[in-house]
Amino acid sequence: MGGPVFEDLSVGDVVVTETLRFDRERLVRYAGASGDFNRIHWDEAFATGVGLPNVIVHGMLTMGAAIGPVEEWAGDPGAVIDYQTRFTRPVPVPADDVVEVAVSGAVAVLDAEARTARVDLTVTAAGAKVLGKAQAVVRL
Amino acid sequence: MTDTLPDPSFAGREYPPTAPYGVGREKLREFAAAVGARHPAHVDPDAARGLGYADVVAPATFAVVIAQAAEAQYIQDPAAAIDFSRVVHADERFTHHRPIVAGDELVTVLHVDSVVHRAGIAMVTTRCEITAADDGAPVSTVTSTLAVRGES
Numbered sequence: 001m002g003g004p005v006f007e008d009l010s011v012g013d014v015v016v017t018e019t020l021r022f023d024r025e026r027l028v029r030y031a032g033a034s035g036d037f038n039r040i041h042w043d044e045a046f047a048t049g050v051g052l053p054n055v056i057v058h059g060m061l062t063m064g065a066a067i068g069p070v071e072e073w074a075g076d077p078g079a080v081i082d083y084q085t086r087f088t089r090p091v092p093v094p095a096d097d098v099v100e101v102a103v104s105g106a107v108a109v110l111d112a113e114a115r116t117a118r119v120d121l122t123v124t125a126a127g128a129k130v131l132g133k134a135q136a137v138v139r140l
Numbered sequence: 141m142t143d144t145l146p147d148p149s150f151a152g153r154e155y156p157p158t159a160p161y162g163v164g165r166e167k168l169r170e171f172a173a174a175v176g177a178r179h180p181a182h183v184d185p186d187a188a189r190g191l192g193y194a195d196v197v198a199p200a201t202f203a204v205v206i207a208q209a210a211e212a213q214y215i216q217d218p219a220a221a222i223d224f225s226r227v228v229h230a231d232e233r234f235t236h237h238r239p240i241v242a243g244d245e246l247v248t249v250l251h252v253d254s255v256v257h258r259a260g261i262a263m264v265t266t267r268c269e270i271t272a273a274d275d276g277a278p279v280s281t282v283t284s285t286l287a288v289r290g291e292s
Binding site: 020026029030032033034035063070071076081084085087133136 | 173176178198201204205234238283
């Protein structure tokens with residue numbers, strides 16, 4: 001599977017765009033797969049009881065789902081050598097609803113010596129950023 | 141009320157290495173499906189071998205599964221005074237020294253890097269150093285910050 005060629009990249013290139021979709025089933029699936037059973041992610045009465053608008057997506061699920069398109073773009077999941085984010089805003093998921101989260105990733109830094117590209121992700125729900133400083137370093 | 145906030149004296153603490161975590165092929169497939177990671181190297185051993193890996197490759201955030209288990213030593217210690225109902229995940233970072241693949245046996249050493257109180261909130265930063273059980277080679281560093289609200 002051929003990945004991108006370092007010399008062909010320029011800062012500002014948009015390399016991934018994707019719409020993520022989250023429903024209650026997906027949150028429960030992530031809870032089971034990750035072992036994170038915090039009730040704010042699956043128990044609406046508990047979530048609203050601690051002041052949240054509803055059950056919310058695991059920040060780690062949003063982070064984990066947003067990097068998939070970058071792994072595919074890189075052509076090798078092991079090429080993502082560093083990935084960080086801040087969790088800036090919760091993503092509520094009402095019952096029987098599907099919440100869309102938009103992901104866009106652009107080349108922000110090219111390091112010719114290390115042959116790495118830093119891809120900065122813009123991740124929004126209903127027009128508001130839900131991840132901040134979401135940055136992935138990809139070795140090419 | 142700051143007495144509901146985490147104990148700052150835990151900063152600098154280092155925990156003993158965990159028992160080895162065995163990375164299973166089906167666990168990686170399950171995690172990849174849960175995050176929606178579609179690269180074939182997460183599920184197909186032949187695709188992974190084609191990229192030079194011994195077996196299927198973990199998604200970039202899979203190490204959180206290993207890290208969260210290690211962090212529980214600290215987070216769930218009553219003496220640390222972390223009220224999980226007041227916790228918000230503030231940030232997370234993965235630095236991969238090499239990819240995690242099925243068949244790995246991994247050991248984690250948990251560090252509490254800082255516990256900082258400011259304006260009724262505590263910021264707690266932990267770092268998990270994940271290494272290969274057989275030779276101690278570094279695999280992943282996982283840094284996580286929790287924000288803990290005090291009682292108001």
